[in-house]
Amino acid sequence: MTRPELWLVFVLMGIVTVSLRASFILLQDRLALPNALERALRYVPAAVLAAILTPALFRGAGEPLLGLEWFDTRVVAALIAGVVAWRTRNILATIAAGMAALWALAWLLG
């Protein structure tokens, strides 16, 4: 792909992406949703965050434990991070705990 073509791709991608992001925000009155649907949107964050999280978590990128491919060091580290998240509701603490747990597990197994 030539560089002009490459940049054409970037611009087209950018247009598509910002159109999706702006869709309802800019076209509010024309894309009006019925009330029930609007109330349902309240659950978008929970549903989407979980849907993004689980495939990334269970893809077997860590070292497998108990002989299971999907139950690996990352899953355990995430469980530990989850407890920290639940207790502290602190994003930084959660990330730090998760990374520390992952490294600790890697060190213990290595």
Add this chain to the structure above:
Amino acid sequence: MLAGVSNERVAFVQGLKDSVPVLIGIVPYAMIVGVAAVAVGLLAVDVVGMSLVVFAGASQLAALELIGRGAPIVVIVLTTFMINLRFAMYSAALAPQVKDVSLLVRTVVSFALTDQAFALTTIRMRDQPDTPRSPYLLGVSLPFYFVWAAFTAIGAVLGAQVPASWQLDFALPLTFLALLFPAVRDRPSLAAALAGGALAVVLRDLPFNLGLVIAALVGVGVGAWVEVLRDRARA
């Protein structure tokens, strides 16, 4: 004190502050994208351009892979559309809350709508419902915009010099985990998360991240349904 003006500035600054812990999660991810870009022949300046124009990691990564495989432009653009469909959900969820600002502000705000900005904004709106939405959204996304561009460039320049054994890419799923907990406040949202999370794993092999969109939509539906059941039980 001019309550209106200072409120907006306070919200903007609050957004900046709230973004900081979550920025850490995208640094390794950005560097991975930079490395992937160089691997398919992009220059660092192309990488920065892509990040500034698109500002969406998953689709950038997919597009880079397609570029490497010599895929036609149409396919790349269509893939981008499918992968980024979830942004339309965010747009729908936030639209009622950014109604009262000018078209210009709404356009700028739209450009900033990333996963993390959306999640942080939703959480903040629940904790402090009086926060002016648009200034907050701008404040929370601005750091991401620059950090994303900067670190995709740094990744492109540094190349694969950061050891994979450090597993720094785990930081990104961790941030989503960290954001998930405040987002789950009651039984309907818990149901939404469980349904969305379970289905996303089941559907993980669908092309174009379709699994993600379908799982998210089903999750939203389940959440709404549990809410209806709960309200009926209370009535």
